[in-house]
Amino acid sequence: MDKLILGRYIPGNSLIHRLDPRSKLIAMILYIIIVFWANNFITNLIMLTFTLVVIFLSQVKLSFFFNGIKPMVGIILFTTIFQMLFTQGGEVFLSLWIIKITSYGLSQAALIFTRFLLIILFSTLLTLTTTPLSLADAVESLLKPLERLKVPAHEIGLMLSLSLRFVPTLMDDTTRIMNAQRARGVDFGEGNLIQKVKSIIPILIPLFGSSFKRADALAIAMEARGYQGGDGRTKYRLLKWTTKDSLTILVIISLGIFLFFLKNA
Template sequence: MDNMILGRYIPGDSIIHRLDPRSKLLGMILLIVISFWANNPLTNVILFTVSGVFILLSKIPLTFFIKGLQSMFFLIAFTTIFQLFFITGGEVLYEIGFIKITTYGLEQAGIIFCRFVLIIIFSTLLTLTTMPLSLATAVESLLGPLKRFKVPVHEIGLMLSMSLRFVPTLMDDTIRIMNAQKARGVDFGEGNIVQKVKAMIPILIPLFATSLKRADSLATAMEARGYQGGHGRSQYRQLSWMRKDSVALVLVGILGLVLFLLKS
């Protein structure tokens, strides 16, 4: 739980921090799409090099990105191992029973591993350099044209903002409840997988209860302040699209074109 950094913002004055949140959000979406085109060693080396440059430009310590990868370790490991052992094709390198490790399976496992790592790095870079409220405002702004089709754009942005805001709070509550249960003698590391799942019940029940209480308090506070939805509401933080935002998106587009031409 200590490795969960989703929703955490690291204040800074780097060039990436100063970009408009809309350009960062669009850039991250483009980079995630581009990462699916990286299907050979050359394209993956290019993308990892670019991600390293982004990390340096953000001036955020590498440890934060490592924590982001650690929080997704089991998902990455499970998907990679599944690709390695159960994807057939190519020359058989090792075989035991129904499990085969082939050259094609090894290649696909490497591609999936790199893809997961890149997506996590790009999404972590976005959340660490963008305030949750600014990110929600960016989503609301980008979805603005959908208002013509009666899509509740403001409510979507509000839900996103509150979700990102309370993710660290929920993680802190989880750690607090786990420590309290450990003090009462609960051991979360012993037993088989079934016993470990059962040991999580003393965490989930109080966490669910505190989440409901917090949601009720938040709703009461919003009603007390006269919240009536997005109609006619102004924004305290005004977004400003500048030349550097356009340049950043153009560079990401050029990167995508290069990788599209180099993909297998």
């Protein structure tokens, strides 16, 4: 739990760190769209190479990205194996009742695995190189035009900021509660599935209790400081879009156009 990357920021002065958070957020959205255009070996190899180059430019250790992948290993393996066993088409390598391992199933499993890997790596890069406050400001800024349609841009940005800020805190609380329960003789790894689910209850109850207490204390603190929403509020840190941000979006769009033609080749 203590190695969860979501919501954690690694200070740095790399090119990726210095980009405007709005450009990184837009690049992330475009990247996810482009990932689904990569449907063969060549396009996926290009996407993987591009992602590794961006990671190298961020100057963040690869170990942080591996820690970002670890919590998702179960979902990745389940989805990959499910695709491999139940997707039919092409040459049949193994047939056992309703389960068939085919060439098409293997290719789809490899495709799903690569997509999961790429999206997790790039999203981890976004959170590691962008402070939660900057990311929330970016969301608020991008949603600002929608305020004419009564979309609460400031409130959405505030909720995102608070959520990202307290993810590491909740993980630390979970680790502390688990250690306390282990000291009382609770074993979270023994027994069947039902017993393992029951062993989570001693974690969830105190975790929810501490979360509600922290939320109540935060609400009281905000009211005591006169918080009344985003009307008339100014910001200490102003977002500044530069040429580097425009070039970043241009590079992502160029990559997407290139892969769009390659996937149909």
